[in-house]
Amino acid sequence: MSTGYNDLHTSYGRCLRSRGFIERVYEILLARDPRIPPLFEKTDFQKQHMALRRGISLAISWAAGDGMAQRPVEEMIRVHARMGRAPVLPVLHDHWLESLLQAVRERDDQLTPELEARWREAMSKVTHAFAIAF
Numbered sequence: 001m002s003t004g005y006n007d008l009h010t011s012y013g014r015c016l017r018s019r020g021f022i023e024r025v026y027e028i029l030l031a032r033d034p035r036i037p038p039l040f041e042k043t044d045f046q047k048q049h050m051a052l053r054r055g056i057s058l059a060i061s062w063a064a065g066d067g068m069a070q071r072p073v074e075e076m077i078r079v080h081a082r083m084g085r086a087p088v089l090p091v092l093h094d095h096w097l098e099s100l101l102q103a104v105r106e107r108d109d110q111l112t113p114e115l116e117a118r119w120r121e122a123m124s125k126v127t128h129a130f131a132i133a134f
Contacts, residue, residue: 004065005060008060008115008118008119008122009057009060009061011104011108011110011111011119012057012060012104014107014110015104015108018107018108021103021107022049022053023049024103024106024107025099025103026040026045026048026049026052026099028099028102028103029095029096032098032099033092033095035089035092036092039086056100059073060122063122063123063126064122077129077130077133078133081130081133087134088134089134090130090131090134093127093130093131096127097120097123097124097127100119100123101116101119101120101123104116104119
């Protein structure tokens with residue numbers, strides 16, 4: 001069991017300081033699969049960027065077992081579930097994960113293979129929770 005993901009919060013901070021990190025995640029994501037852009041046709045990206053910025057932080061905390069993150073992550077899962085207001089097919093969660101990891105590789109100048117593996121471990125817990133809730 002992980003003792004926490006403080007190293008991911010620190011890595012995420014470095015990514016955010018690079019400016020344009022969240023926008024880059026979406027740029028990569030939207031180019032990965034033709035099924036993805038239509039999901040964002042009516043999206044207010046200013047709000048979406050803020051939601052993802054907060055969502056990644058919450059996801060790291062949730063993956064580490066932080067009970068304070070439980071309710072907000074459950075709400076994110078509901079939003080993206082089959083009957084949610086913004087349903088996302090489970091197969092597309094892998095695209096999100098790979099987009100995030102690519103952006104982290106581009107923006108965290110202290111990223112090591114071990115730290116990247118921890119990113120994958122933590123975010124896979126979250127994408128798995130999203131997928132099984134669909």
